[in-house]
Amino acid sequence: MRIIRxxxxxxxxxxxxxxxxxSVGLVPTMGAFHEGHLTLMREARKSNGLVVVSxxxxxxxxxxNEDLGSYPRDEQRDAAMAEAEGVDIVFAPDASEIYPDGFATSIHVAxxxxxxxxxxxxxxxxxxxxxxxxxLFGIVQPDVAYFGQKDAQQVLVVRRLVRDLNLDVRIEACPIVREADGLAMSSRNVYLDADARAQATALNRGLDAASALAESGERDGATLVAAARRVLDEAGIRPDYLELRDNDDLSEVTRLDGEALLAVAARVGAARLIDNHVLKGGA
Structure with missing residues (x-):
């Protein structure tokens, strides 16, 4: 494996x-690898002759006021984990390589x-x-890029970006990888002390409660959201948001007739965590 800068x-x-x-597969990451990242690398390895992890x-x-300065970083550990998964190249540039002096362009997806x-x-x-x-797509020109479903909104943003700009790359979204107690794996989980770690499991338990209600036939959006909110309230979690949104355009869903994304974000202890379930309605 090569580390390229x-x-x-x-x-x-x-x-x-x-x-x-x-063929070229790209796994874009910010490092601090966990099993979720490794799953993306394995999927890329299955289908591509060259696997690049950024x-x-x-x-x-x-x-x-966010955690840029404290975001977990351990390049040596990450490189060893990537090499163990058969990654060919880790692209680890300095910020100045990506954003040189005078950089003045931004992409906005409405x-x-x-x-x-x-x-x-x-x-x-x-x-x-x-x-x-x-x-990254312009630099690597991958055939396929792999993202995790935990960042569901990010996946939708990237899909819209690719569609609107006619970029020749296929986007693969891989399922959320969870701990044994249901907590979605995240690089930010390292911020959690023991009490916050236990409290954080309420995020997935709340989503599970809404999912079970949907599977039983409940279609009212407010009722589904309320089921999840009750679990969060019991755990003392006040979410940044807990919303039911269309799984394609993120418009508000009041009745579950197709696929909808029940998404939550909350600060638990020292970490801001996100999670989601896809709920399915219809016959």
């Missing part, structure tokens, strides 16, 4: 691999960024995500 060197490595007819804590998607994390964290968040993903 510059765009010209990465492009040369990808071009060399393409001379053999290899390792870059993207400063433009963090707000002034609509799907206006709600949930876009409303809670601010417009800068998904502008930062869209810009860095567009740059």
């Amino acid at each position: 510059t765009i010209p060197e990465l492009r040369a490595a990808v071009a060399e691999a393409r001379t053999t007819g290899a 390792l870059f804590v993207n400063p433009t998607q963090f707000g002034a 609509g799907v960024t206006d709600v949930l994390d876009g409303a809670s964290r601010g417009a800068h968040h998904f502008d930062g995500v869209a810009t860095v993903v567009t740059k």
